[in-house]
Amino acid sequence: MNVPNHIAIILDGNGRWAKAKGMPRSYGHVKGCANLETICDDMKELGVKYLTVYAFSTENWKRSREEVDGLMKLFRNYLKKCIRISEKNKMRVKVIGDIRAFDQDIQDKIRELEEFSKDYTELHFQIALNYGSRDEIVRGVRRLAQDAVDGKLDPQKIDEKVFESYLDTAGIPDPDLMIRTSGELRLSNYLLWQMAYTEFYFTEVPWPDFNKEELIKAIEKYNERDRRFGGVKEEKQNV
């Protein structure tokens, strides 16, 4: 089995999963968070090198105060716990998104975790928090334009590589496979630039139930598609 180098996941369906069990949405998020820990172990075991998860979008602030507060509490606990997880998995953790919107203590925990894990290379784990692809692109363009105005960047030298270096994902290879759980068939403003050539896999399984077996199914599907092109990348095939 050819294992993708980089898998991106839209973690969807925590709320519906909890509702189906007659439980509050917050219960779904707690289970979703626990599942994130398990899936990191599975990714490492399978040999996936990069994992990027969509945990909180720029749109998610519009949810009820109660739900947002619950998620913040979950992030606080998880970020603390993640130091131990990064050590166990030799996993480098980075947060993508505009973290300035979070309370200072959350921002500090993120920086601490990134600093603590910066030399690990077994698994590169990106967590998208207050992330939206359009917002990422606009923030990147703002910095790029400022560098041009300041004379640090020649506008004629701007190409795809230069542009990419201004994105939150600078230095991270593009995803090979994107998985969205829980049945919706949308990208929801996730990694729009980075997923130009990514294979998509949509499943009805809600995030809290997405386990190693489901992950292997997704990778097998990815392999079937890859074989159709004889493992040769799309651009080389001119299709």
Ligand code: FPP
């Ligand atoms: C989508 O389910 C999930 C979220 C908006 C939050 C994702 C958060 C986690 C998996 C937990 C914690 C993550 C970290 C990084 C600590 P939904 O609420 O949109 O479900 P629904 O579509 O059924 O309503």
